[in-house]
Amino acid sequence: MHLGVCYYPEHWPQERWKTDARMMREAGLARVRIGEFAWSRIESEPGRYDWQWLDDAVDVLHEAGLGIIMGTPTATPPKWLVDSMPDMVALDRQGRLRGFGSRRHYCFSHAGYREQAARITRAVAERYGEHPGIVSWQTDNEYGCHDTVQSFSPAARDAFRLWLNERYGDITALNEAWGNVFWSMEYRGFDEVELPNLTATEANPAHWLAFRRFSSDQVIAFNQMQVEILREFSPGRDITHNAMGFYTGYDHHDLASDLDVLGWDSYPLGFLEMFRFSDQEKLHFARQGQPDIAAFHHDLYRGCAKDERWSVLEQQPGPVNWARHNPAPLDGMVALWTLEAMAHGAELVSYFRWRQAPFAQEQMHAGLLRPDGEPAPALGEAQHAADIVAQLGNVGQPVRQAAVVFSYDSEWITQIQPQGEGLSALWAVFDSYRALRKLGLNVDIVPPHADISPYALVVIPCLPIVPETLAASLESFEGQVIVGPRTGSRTIDFRIPDELPPGPLQSTMPVKVTRSESLRPGLEHAGDGWAIARWLDHVEGTMEAELVAKDGAVASWRAGSRRYLATWPLGAVLDEVTSRAVSEAELRAIELPDGLRVRRTAKYTFVFNYSSHKVAIPEAIAGAPITGLRELAPARYAVFAAD
Amino acid sequence: MHLGVCYYPEHWPQERWKTDARMMREAGLARVRIGEFAWSRIESEPGRYDWQWLDDAVDVLHEAGLGIIMGTPTATPPKWLVDSMPDMVALDRQGRLRGFGSRRHYCFSHAGYREQAARITRAVAERYGEHPGIVSWQTDNEYGCHDTVQSFSPAARDAFRLWLNERYGDITALNEAWGNVFWSMEYRGFDEVELPNLTATEANPAHWLAFRRFSSDQVIAFNQMQVEILREFSPGRDITHNAMGFYTGYDHHDLASDLDVLGWDSYPLGFLEMFRFSDQEKLHFARQGQPDIAAFHHDLYRGCAKDERWSVLEQQPGPVNWARHNPAPLDGMVALWTLEAMAHGAELVSYFRWRQAPFAQEQMHAGLLRPDGEPAPALGEAQHAADIVAQLGNVGQPVRQAAVVFSYDSEWITQIQPQGEGLSALWAVFDSYRALRKLGLNVDIVPPHADISPYALVVIPCLPIVPETLAASLESFEGQVIVGPRTGSRTIDFRIPDELPPGPLQSTMPVKVTRSESLRPGLEHAGDGWAIARWLDHVEGTMEAELVAKDGAVASWRAGSRRYLATWPLGAVLDEVTSRAVSEAELRAIELPDGLRVRRTAKYTFVFNYSSHKVAIPEAIAGAPITGLRELAPARYAVFAAD
Amino acid sequence: MHLGVCYYPEHWPQERWKTDARMMREAGLARVRIGEFAWSRIESEPGRYDWQWLDDAVDVLHEAGLGIIMGTPTATPPKWLVDSMPDMVALDRQGRLRGFGSRRHYCFSHAGYREQAARITRAVAERYGEHPGIVSWQTDNEYGCHDTVQSFSPAARDAFRLWLNERYGDITALNEAWGNVFWSMEYRGFDEVELPNLTATEANPAHWLAFRRFSSDQVIAFNQMQVEILREFSPGRDITHNAMGFYTGYDHHDLASDLDVLGWDSYPLGFLEMFRFSDQEKLHFARQGQPDIAAFHHDLYRGCAKDERWSVLEQQPGPVNWARHNPAPLDGMVALWTLEAMAHGAELVSYFRWRQAPFAQEQMHAGLLRPDGEPAPALGEAQHAADIVAQLGNVGQPVRQAAVVFSYDSEWITQIQPQGEGLSALWAVFDSYRALRKLGLNVDIVPPHADISPYALVVIPCLPIVPETLAASLESFEGQVIVGPRTGSRTIDFRIPDELPPGPLQSTMPVKVTRSESLRPGLEHAGDGWAIARWLDHVEGTMEAELVAKDGAVASWRAGSRRYLATWPLGAVLDEVTSRAVSEAELRAIELPDGLRVRRTAKYTFVFNYSSHKVAIPEAIAGAPITGLRELAPARYAVFAAD
Ligand SMILES: [Zn+2]
Ligand SMILES: [Zn+2]
Ligand SMILES: [Zn+2]
Structure with a gap:
């Protein structure tokens, strides 16, 4: 594994660059990631390229022995470009402009911008594609950051119509698939279809799901366009992109299939603060991060990546600027996070960022150096980590124990139709992952089409659309299986399957869900140390009730090695079902102490x-x-x- | 009383219709409600009517012995119609489009749409007006659902100006009535008046009240238009409309005066979850509904309806899809709700809906059948209810004990000007109703112009505008009277009356409110087991202090059979005043156990x-x-x- | 000190005016404030002035012996004026109109409206400038009320570009100053700069700060325009304006420098309810107001005003209409508030308002008279206060003990970049003020350029931008100094200073902040009866740790008479540091009992x-x-x- 750092030479005087490069090497860093926000410096006027400064920066870094990860600058088109086609920006769900003045101010569906993005990508790729210092490329930066995948612009609407036409062929098929007879929502042609926002009340969930798929596909196509150019001008270099935490705006399985390495940006303290952990956890782990946050994403993105090649492209080095509250990590955490990435198989951990910039939006975001150029606490930790990384060498293949199945459309479906406030497929997966990790197990997070044969236990916490491939592989799978609520509850077009949930999984377990309830927090059916909460499926079939609440409600059903969890995967009931399955899978569980x-x-x-x-x-x-x-x-x- | 069910033949294959009709009859159902969202199937292209399928459906149902309630499809204009006049949709208070893609995407003030609605109503009425299977008509569906009565469109603005001109005659009268001299808000003509939204800070409350009245009147006129057409083409059939729960967007007294029967849609679990009950109540009654929700609306809408003819047009049969959390009712509740409607005098209870549709917005809304066509739990309960209903026959006239007075403008006024956060006339009425019901009493909810002579007790919890008719009938009324805060506190044009509150009621009780305070929750004046909370009126006059807090603040005043409640009708102080008045009214009270x-x-x-x-x-x-x-x-x- | 009252003759019949004037005098009032919302009555049609009624009103009041404070009516332009140039209104941050229908419906940057405001100001000033009854003038009313300083209109954008051009001279200077190289935000000309709203994610904080400065300057210029006209037509009369509570939308130091007297509007109960006091305080002081609210503003605005000349232009007399909850003051509070203003050096306390208007937006706002013209409780208190005021005569100069430093840009900076949710410079100042007041001390709130030599103790709770003048005066200052977090942490253009915080203050204390953490509520470092909470600075330098938490974290550092508070000024840790500094300053502290x-x-x-x-x-x-x-x-x- 290499260590690296993100660097913005354009932020600093050229005379400092050599010092910075030398200090990076002294800290044990081998990679430097540059260029991804520099468009206005590369092309300060339409068509007037200024390469000199970047040539110099690349040379300085290369000569210091650093391998360069070069980013395309398409996340930050300059003002003159936006002014030349003002409709290239996205509109938000309320119809408001998402204009210039920060970053990611573009609509993925705008053809004019896509051309311009291709042009600048080609320019950068031509210039540096064969430079010996360039070891890999990053496309754009954090697709979807600031909720920018969905755009409700005219460009998006027009592209959506084309996309629907391609998918459904004729409008009757679409009307039928979506059930548009309901509420007279039938269309006579694709050009009658609008975006699903600004409707009098909620739009058809099938309409939303199609729009989510379309929006994801636009990201994939935008990225593919860049990948093709980079492959042409810089053959043999890896291409990567940096995904984010707890983010499902586009389908990362799709994106990763076009990349060589999938990267992600790891901010354990910021994520703890901003995502749905309890106040108690937010305090308890305030300076460490909840212990499954980083690992979950390591395993999630390894499961997305081609050949399991993945890296951490941004690693939190200290307090950040963007969470509600921004404490500093405990001494040691930066090194710990680095080694943990290694343990999960990362190729690279790259700290964000080299030196804290004293200006603009991220001025309160720490770096390895302070704004005054002196070492910040993380620099020493990076150096320590570099030593240990070198000492350990290759860590070898991961040990396969349990797999948790996740697909991006699962989360889209539960967001579109939670049915009970806040219920989320992504968090069902996270909680299932955590339950296994607390038992000391290795957990892979895999897509529905993955090969599950290496695992002793497969958990499907919440997978509304079950592809036939998964149903088939489960039929021949001999390990333990836990299937959670809402799994198999929807067809590809967001309909309840004719045979009722769990749909195609009825071939692998004799259960049919006839009625589902969502339960407000506090409305529980108490069992023996556990409780049914938030959700309850009523079922028919021949499975045996395994966990039965005091009032007779059934939390989980089993038939041999198959379990159907009829309540939401959460808390003690999840732990109970998980530990039963783990034990029958004969996995070596260890009840780990807190943290x-x-x-x-x-x-x-x-x-x-x-x-x-x-x-x-x-x-x-x-x-x-x-x-x-x-x-x-x-x-x-x-x-x-x-x- | 009849039982019935809502049915969408267009959702299902024609070959299933006969089975459905037979099963309905076997379950004891006599009525079937159809057609209200079928515009795109009736007229799939402008002017191209397709009657065949609906003719067939009507015949199948009729031949099975079901009486049909036919709905006009005006709640769901098809896309081609919206595209032909895009300005027919409403704008919300923020000026955003409320476009196509769900339902109720029209502005009541749009003349073009009103014409089109008349056209389709006439077409359906002509077709089926004399069909022997049609027993009654429903206009549109749930006027105001999804907050659609108020529209802030140019069409609404223009219609509002005309309405004001008609009401005030000249602009000086309007300026004077509203007090527009305040803040230089004076107009020189009606065409200078804007809608009251998007003002720099809150608009004149008189402006808002006029807009609320106007918006209500637009609904009434839209409905009248349909009623006239239906009466022309289908004479002798009842006309109804389905009102909603805890909904005051238009004046139901006005609407009902144009209908033969007022219907409403009863979803006790959804209402419990979505409206302002305490978390404790939401848990305690999660699978039953708070015990006064259904009855309150039965009595409210009976009080609105001409000749007290009312029905339940939609009855919750299981979990719904639209509340924050959606549990299933306890076994037995569907039958209980049915019998309770009978006890309150309903003509019909119609379950919503026959079979759960596996597609579109309401796919998680239960029916009497499951999505796979098998019986859901509610089918058996409906059948049981049908047996008992038949056994009991006519229940006879209601027993008159207490009346609670409510007017829709009361709630408009407290919404426009709560003065203390969350204070609401509607909920003051609900709480007063509940206080009486806990004593085992029959309670009628009546408009201010009602004949109050049959009652031993009249409660006026919060009626800011007191019409002279009510003041007059109270003068000759010999029973007990409780008058609550804000009653008589406003003129018809939202001014404080010259004689101060309670305005015209000073003729029936010697009290003048000189100062009113609203109190934050927790700021209380403790009495003996009760407390003054949320509101405190300071009064002059010769009434005697009846309930006096420990610090001398007076919660209620009395003079003979008249009581003035100087604090908000809520909790123990309301129970105390109510039970004193009930006892003096010599009503047979029973302290009922919980639930x-x-x-x-x-x-x-x-x-x-x-x-x-x-x-x-x-x-x-x-x-x-x-x-x-x-x-x-x-x-x-x-x-x-x-x- | 004089007492006065706000009066709207246009609300009442002319035949009542003499009675009102007589009753005012009998109550001991010497001043009457009129005219500020009367534009539609002065000029009911474009160019058609109706002076008669106002001439009469002025004469009646003058003849009764009242000195008149005349307001310019520019806060309420009439509808015909708005219709003549519809783009004169502001747009809010979401781009929505802030239209006619209430007040303050204008954009400060609209040149056309500024001309019209000048015209009406000149008309009123010409008419009454030399009238013997006019003792002073008020410009407009409550600049910024209802959040109206910032406008996101095209007029504002154009004016902002000019303002930037004037400030930065060339665009490269602006790009450099703001650090626009970050995220390619560089501009090629001032006409490329947009307003900082509606960006894809947050705009550059330097961009926001410039916009806040610009928006403030537009208010100052608008006011200057009126002041110049009034000085021309009414020489020798004082000019004042009424500021608000806890309001920082424009720089009051700047505004006050153009006025003779700075007024403010004191609503202790409304402010308690609406601002960030704890629920416990809101209950404890519900009918009095938290005891530092009024005094804080007296001292703040005295510190802003030229020659410390200030007054209370509106004094709460009873319940108001605009808070979430609106209780009545305890008997005696109106008199107490009046005397407290005197104790802090007010020239005038003017009650708002004479008689409660029974119509329009403020109908629930109490006055000295009830809506029916009878005395409300406050009238007697005003009369009592008038007697005592007369008895005491001139109170003499304030005693100088401690000073707290505040600048308006401090609050703009913490609003733009709180870094920890809710952290605010204004409230740090309020809490520091309160800590001193609980010790019985006189506290002045002074701008950074103030002469601090009269004080024994200077507290700088949170002053991100430290001007060189302050650094210089501290160098020669011999008293005690407490410097709080974020002080000296920003340059004039919102950058971290090269030498790190506290920037220029490093010349007066040997401390350098190398890292800052913000801490979620509950994440504390406990000390001996106090705790580090919400913020923690890590420092280098030679100051001595004074307050050290049990885990070694340092709450405050000292070097001789200088203290650096490394945590947020809040609660017990603030009290502890304050009382140490007070004791060393040899100020006579008294531990005051609650309230x-x-x-x-x-x-x-x-x-x-x-x-x-x-x-x-x-x-x-x-x-x-x-x-x-x-x-x-x-x-x-x-x-x-x-x-
Ligand atoms: Zn290497
Ligand atoms: Zn019958
Ligand atoms: Zn005097």
């Missing part, structure tokens, strides 16, 4: 302490560590030889 | 158990029930012969 | 009881009061001769 997490590779067993107190590593992980202690201080880790 | 409710007719006494535990019926209701037990299980009811 | 407050002038010591229970005045204030008792009932005050 401890384990990751196993062919060569090593890694143990990480996310808690804010000292924790002894359980005896089940035997022997003396290669690095670290058996009693781990907060924000410390240990590495053992694999047993 | 039990009673309704008396000339022939029967009905008892309903809304609680989730077993409850013994109080001894005050003596003897053996005709149906049911003296100890009621949850979701069970008993019927006694009237004593 | 008691003290104010000292050269001649008197005033004591006010804001609590709702009886309180004994501490022995430290010795002797018998001139008025009042040593044991103060709720809402009562005492005045002692100065010791």
Whole structure:
């Protein structure tokens, strides 16, 4: 694994660049990521390119021995470009402009902008495609950041109509598929279809799902356009893009299939603060991050990536500027996060960013250097991590134990139709992942078309659309299976299947869901130390009731190695079902103490302490560590030889 | 009373229709409600009518012995119609389009759409007006659903100006009436008046009240237009419309005066979840509904309806799709709700809907059948209810005990000017109704112009505009009277009356309100087991202080049979004042246990158990029930012969 | 000090005016404020002036012996004027119209409206400029009320571009100053700059700060235009304007420099309800107002005003209409508030308003008279206050003890970039003020350029931009100094200074902030009875740790008479640091009981009881009061001769 850093030479005087490059190397960094917001410096006037400064920067970095990851600058088109075609920006769901003045001010469907993005990509690729310092390319930056995948512009509407025409062929097929007879929503032609926003009340969920798919496809096409240009002008270099945390605006399985390496941007403290963790967790892990956040995304994006090649393109190095509250990580966390990425198989961890810029939107975002150019606390941690990374070398293949199945349309469906406030497929997956991780297991997060044969246990927490391939692979799968609520509950066009949920999975388990309830928080059916909460499926079939509440409501059903969880995968009931299946799968579970997490590779067993107190590593992980202690201080880790 | 069901033949294959009709009859249903969203199937292209399918459906249903309630399809104009006049849709208060893609996408003031609505109404009425299967008509569907009465479109603005001209005659009268000298808001002509939205800060409350009245009048006129056409082409059939729960967007007294029967749509679980009940109540009654929700609307709409003819046009049969959380009713609740409607005098209870559609917006809304065509739990309950309904026959006239006075402009006024956050005339009425119902009383909810002579007690919880007719009938009324805060506090044009509140009621009680305070929750004046909260009127006059807080603040004043409640009608202080007045009215009060409710007719006494535990019926209701037990299980009811 | 009242003769029949004037005089009032919303009555048609009624009103009031404060009517342009140039209204941040129908419906940058405002100002000034009854002028009314300083209209955009051009001279300077290289935000000319709203994600904070400065400058220029006209036509009369509570939309230091007297509008109960006090405080002081609200603004605006000449132009007399909840003040509070303004040096307290209008937006706002013309409770209190005011005469110069430094750009910066949710410079100042006031001290709130030599203690709670003048005056200042977090953390153009925070203050204290954390509520470092919360600066330098938390985190640093507070000025840690500095400053502190407050002038010591229970005045204030008792009932005050 390499370490790297994000760098903006255009922010600093040219005379500083050599010092920076030297300091990077001294800190053990091998990669530097540049260029992705520099359009206005590369082309300050239409067609007037200024390459000199960037040539110089590339040379300085290359000569210092750093491998360069070059970004295309398409996330930040300059003002003159926007002024030349003002309709290139997106409109939000309320119809308001999302104009110039920050970043990501473009609509993916605007043909004119797509041409301009191709032009600048070609210009950069031509200039540096064969430069020996360039080791890989990044397309754009964080597609979808600031909720920018969906655009409600005229350009998007026109493109959506074409996309629908291509998908459905004739309008009767669309009307039939969506059930538009309901409420007289039938169209006579594709040019009658509008975007699903600004309707008097909610639009047809099938309409929304199509729009979500379309919006995702526009991102994929925009990215493909860049990938093709880069492959032409810079053959042999890896192409990557940086995904984000808890983000499902586009289908990452699709995107990754066009990339060599999938990257992501890891901000454990910011994510803890901004996403749906409890206030108690937000306090308990305020300076570490909840212990599954980083690992979840490592495993999610490894599961998306071609050949499981993935990296961390941005690693939080200190306080950030964008969360509601922005504390500093505990001393040691930056190194711990780095080693944890390694344990999950990253190719690269690149810190964001080299030096804190004293101006503009991210002035309160820490770097490895302070704004005054002196080392910030993270620099020493990066250096420490670099030493350990070098010492450990290749970590070997991941150990396969359990798989959790996720598809992006699952989350789109639960967002479009939660049925119970806040119920989310993504978070059902996260919670299922966490339940397994608390037992010390390796968990892969895989798409529905994945090969599940290597696993002893497969969990499908909430997968409304079950492709036939998954139904088929489950039929021949011999391990344990847990299927959660809403799985198999929708056809490809957002209809309830004729045979009722779980649809095609009825071939692998004898269950039919005849009625579903969503339950307000507090409306529970208490069991023995667990409870049915938030959701309850009533079923028919021949499965046996396994977990039965005191009032007779059934939380989970089983038939041999198959379990159907009839309530939302959450809390103690999830832990109970998970541990039963784990035990029958004969996986080596360890009840981990609060904040401890384990990751196993062919060569090593890694143990990480996310808690804010000292924790002894359980005896089940035997022997003396290669690095670290058996009693781990907060924000410390240990590495053992694999047993 | 009849039972019925809502049915969408256009959703299902024609070959299924006969089966459906037979199953309806077997379940004891006599009525079927169809057609109200079928415009795109009736007229798929401008002027091209396709009657065949609907002719067939009507015949199949009629031949099965079902009486048909036919709806006009004006709530869902097809896309081609909207495209032919895009300005027919409403704009919301923020000026945003409320476009096509769901339903109710029209502005009541758009003359072009009103013509088109008349045209389609005439076409349907001509076609089926004399068909023997048609027993009644429903106009449109749920006027105002999704907050669609108020439109801020140019069409609405122009119509508002005409309406004002008609009401005020000259602009000086309007300026004077509204007090437009304040803040230089004076107009020189009606064409200078804008809609009251998008003002720099809040508009004149008189401006808002006029706009609310205008908006209501537009609904009434739209409905009248349809009623006239239906009367012309289908004489002798009843005309109805389905009102909603806790909804005050238009004046239902006005609407009902043009109808033969007023219907409403009863969703006790959805309403509990979505309206302002406490979290505790939402949990306690999650699968039953708070026990006064259904009854309140039965009595409210009976009070609106001509000759007290009313029905339930949609009855919740299971989980719905539109509340924040959507649990299933307890077994038995569907039957209980049905019998309760009977006890309150309904002509019809029609379940919504026959079969759960597996597509579009309401795919998670239960029916009597599941999506796969098999019986859902509610089908059996409907059948049971049909048996009991048949057994009981005519229930006889309601017993008159107490009346609560409500007018729609009361709620408009408290919405426009709450003065204390969340204070609402509608909810003051609901809470007063509940206080009486907990004492086992029959309560009528009546308009200010009602004949109050049959009652022993009249409660006026919050009626800012007191018409002279009410002041006059109170002067000669000999029963007990409770008058609540803000009553008589406004003139017809939203001014404080010269004589101060309670305005014209000073002729019936010697009290003048000189100062009103609104109090934040928690700011209370404690009395003996009760408290002054949320509101406190300071008064002059010769009434005697009846309920005096420990610090001397006066909660209620009395003079003979008249009481003035100087605090908000809420909680223990409301119970205390109510029970004193009930006792002096010599009404037979019963302190009902939690969740039990009673309704008396000339022939029967009905008892309903809304609680989730077993409850013994109080001894005050003596003897053996005709149906049911003296100890009621949850979701069970008993019927006694009237004593 | 004079007492006065706001009066709207145009609301009442002319035959009542004499009665009103007589009653005012009988109540001891000497001033009457009129005219500020009367444009539609002065000029009912374009160019047609109707002066008669206003001439009469002025004469009636003058003849009764009242001095008139005449307002220009520019806050309420009439409809015909708006219709003649519809683009004169502001647009809000979402791009929505802020149209006619209430007040303040104009954009400060609209040249056409500025001309019209000048025209009507000139007309009124010409008419009454030399009238002997006119003692002073008020420009417009409450600039910025209803959030009307910022406008996002085309007029504002164009004016902003000119303003930027004037400030930065060439666009490269602006790009450099703002750091626009970040995210390719560079402009090629001023006409490429947009307003900072409707950007895809947040705009550059430097962009926002410039827009806030520009928006403030537009207010100042609009006011200057009126001031110049008034000085021309009415020389020798004072010119004033009424500022608001907790309001920072424009720079009041700038505005006040063009006025003779700065007024403000004091609504202690409304402000308590609407601003960020705890629920507990909102209940505890519901009918008094939190005891520092009025005093804080008295001292803030005295610090803004030229020669410290200030007044209360609107004093709450009873319940208002605009807060979430609107209780009545305790008996006595109106008099107490009046005397407290006197104690802080007001020239005038003018009650708002004479008689409650029964119509339009403020119909629920109390006056000295009820809507029916009878005395409301406040009339008697005003009369009582008038007697005491007369008895006390001139109160003498304020005693100088401590100063708190505030600048308006401080609050703009923390609003633009809170970094931790809700952190605010204004409230840091308020809390620091309160901490000193609880010790019985006189506190001046001063701008950064103020002369600080008279004070024994200077507190700078949060002043991101530290002008060189302040750094210089601190260098020679010999008293105690407390500097709070974020002070000196930004340059004039919203950049982190090269030398890191506290920037120029490093010349007066040896400290450099190397890292700042913001902490979610609950994430605390406990000390001995205090805690570090919400913010933590990590520092370098040679200051000595003074308050150290149990875990070693440092709350405050000191070096001789200088203290650096490294956490947010809040709660017990603020009290602890404050009381240490106060003690070293040898100021006479008194630990005041709950709700008691003290104010000292050269001649008197005033004591006010804001609590709702009886309180004994501490022995430290010795002797018998001139008025009042040593044991103060709720809402009562005492005045002692100065010791
Ligand atoms: Zn290498
Ligand atoms: Zn019949
Ligand atoms: Zn005087």
